[in-house]
Amino acid sequence: MQQKLLDAGETATRSGGTTLDAIRRSVGTLPRKWLVAITLLAGLSAALAVAVAAPSPDWTFAALSGPVQSAMSVAVPFFGVLLAGDLRRAPRPVRAAPTLLGALSVAAVAGVFGALICAVMLAVSEPDAAHTPWSHVGTIAAGGVLVQMTAQLAGTGLGLLLRPPVVAFLATIVLPMGLWAVLGAVDVLRPAQGWLTPHPSVQNLLSGPMTPFMWGQWLTVLLIWGAGVNAVGVMLMKRRNLTGNSPQIPSNNSES
Template identity: 45%
Template sequence: MRNETIAGTLRRATGTRGRRALLLVTVGAGALAATALAAGLPPAERTAAAFGEPVHAFVSVPLPFVGVLLADDLRRTPGARVLPTLAGATVVAVAAGLVGDATIVAALAASGSTAPDPWAHVGGIAVAGVLVQVLAQLVGTGLGLLIARPAWACLATIALPLGAYALLTPWVAARDRLTPYGALRGVLDVTPDWPRWVGAALLWGVALNVVGVVVRRRRAGGRPINVGRW
């Protein structure tokens, strides 16, 4: 794994029965949300926007566990390159986002919607859904690099982002721009606020993984970071 590639990361993401089951759970979470919405929403309220946030929110809960496991592989392999793993994890996230989008389209098409324009904003929601899953996955890789026990890291992917969202509630603007859930709600709205995703991505996607890489190198013996070996 020292000469890791993106293709190798993708093989690791599906390399065990447990990891394949986790990917199925991720897809199933979105399908479960879509089914519940189709059954529970009045026909006049069944729109792409109504399906978008819940479906992608459900997908984004188990997806970071994949990132945690891929990062844990790195932690246990001193000297392995980081960048191919992060790129491969991002590819998995893009695929999960696209599956979530397909779930929304299929559920809405089969829902018997009577809304005036049920497909309004579907393109923006599709793009936003992919970005939401990329950020969720990078939270997983960052915490997987930082926390030595994968089980605790997986729990942290839920507890820390939601905890930050709750703690920042008195400061709504900061909460919405600096937390993954705030970013999700911002970009999956009918009038998406893209800067909210950018702010959260810089903090929880970029900065968290940089800190994780630094900690990993120090645990491996204090060797300096060599960007070319990422």
């Protein structure tokens, strides 16, 4: 395992690291391949759950996209955590941008996969035309990609800030949902949920047309959980590099 970690760190630094390197590293070990399978199965399982719970005449692209994309967005940030860990373990300072772009590419593929699941299910079903099953399909499909990319950025940011990876894994779930629950428990703070937590923006992106107000909420969430968290993580990583306190390769199997 230690040799795999050294190899991942060396790959991250070769030629400064490239976006293609990051994409390859996202599936470069057996645990990461299993994570791919789990992510895709999460989307398929959510689609099957909808199929069992509701008759096909009631299906719409929006009704399918909500559970499918939401289920995958739980696992997608884990890729970002692992790729961020590669940066922290690199034997010399590296640029973060290629890894972040690679992570976003992986997230975009997950979003497209989720949209394809929903489209196939709807195509083979017999939906009620009165429900306009394909309404806003393009907007919702694009929204699914944005959902996964936002989740991925939260993963890379928390992966840069927290270690070991299992702590960052849990943080990608506990921190946003915990904040959402806390804000929802206080009446005066409830309106802030849409501006400070990803969950309301996910619902908006997967429901259909977005109003300027909704876009404003999503952009605010992106600045906090995407740009903000990653900016702090990159700043701390650079500070460690400057002071010569880069983390050492762990001797246990806690990172994959």
